[in-house]
Amino acid sequence: MNFGILIFPDVEELDFIGPWEVIGMWRKYAGGPENCFIVAQSLSPVSCAKGLIVHPHASFEQCPPLDFLLIPGGEGTRQEVDNKVLIDFISDQAKSCKAVLSVCTGSFLLHRAGLLSGKKATTHWGSLESLRALGDVIVVEERFISDGKIWSAAGISAGIDATLAFIARYTNEQTAGIVQFAAEYYPSAKLYGVLHKNAKAPSYIKRKAEQINPANPV
């Protein structure tokens, strides 16, 4: 099994390294895909949105057929939606993938590759309106959503939750539990400040804020 994670200039770091860690734990401790690698248009080092420099493991040309493909977001997606080579790579690989996942504004690359038309999907809160404006996507304000073999996560850190849920769906809850425990992913529910109450916050955040007793966050 081959799990490919696509990167490109100005990709957002946590968008892809959150899922990378989760898949890495699945592979190491719980029977996940034999191969998980970072794929980019060429083997040149990629400078990410916050300045991290990452070496891809495979170029598009070298990349074997993928069973799973994850497409992160970040500022770079504004350029990459017009990169025919990258969009063709996504649409070609997606044909035989068992699942394709996007994180954050990676959903705009999925859309350009023809994979979101008529599908439920989400993105970073700051891009929900732009995703709606595309006209043919059923935009939901959830932390992540799956529609057939297409999964999409909200902004940045949401890729971790989506990848764990994907593993649970693809295998079972016990396997996802092994991964969660290995990565010690029992995050704080602390809400800082008040931005989770503002008009731009997606409904899943507002719902979460209402459910948490601020005096006693779990």
Added chain:
Amino acid sequence: MNFGILIFPDVEELDFIGPWEVIGMWRKYAGGPENCFIVAQSLSPVSCAKGLIVHPHASFEQCPPLDFLLIPGGEGTRQEVDNKVLIDFISDQAKSCKAVLSVCTGSFLLHRAGLLSGKKATTHWGSLESLRALGDVIVVEERFISDGKIWSAAGISAGIDATLAFIARYTNEQTAGIVQFAAEYYPSAKLYGVLHKNAKAPSYIKRKAEQINPANPV
């Protein structure tokens, strides 16, 4: 202001890239340190625990005096505790740092650098016994803990929570809220499987599991 993030061979990816993303958002949107960079013994690419290859921005020799230093963990710490050059780098830089943070088994590097003796600290659940066995650390089973200017986080993903809490403490809750919203860090509280109930789970996880109504996770 200089925020340095130390890496070394077989460092765990999410241990340092979770905090990297959080600090990056602080810098971009909320007045955080002007400079945040990855520092390693040399400028050679570093192969991380799950196979990601990262280019450091600065070698120990090039590294300016740091205001903040974050030390991740991972398999590589087993080697690095005996790397005098790296341990000396930590202890030398720590003298003038406003705060030093560890994630996961990075706490063992802090200890070797003489920074944890008599201090409250934590680490990945799988290494709590080893941290206790050192004899001079007050080991706590929390998601993260601060003791004076020394902060330590539990395993891997806990570095995100510790870094947000550090920003809130160093600035204010509103600033941490801007960072949380930018990174859309409103994680799922879903617990998969049953490992959070087993004997090795630290007390903060067991407490969390008891507080969450499994039928209605926030």
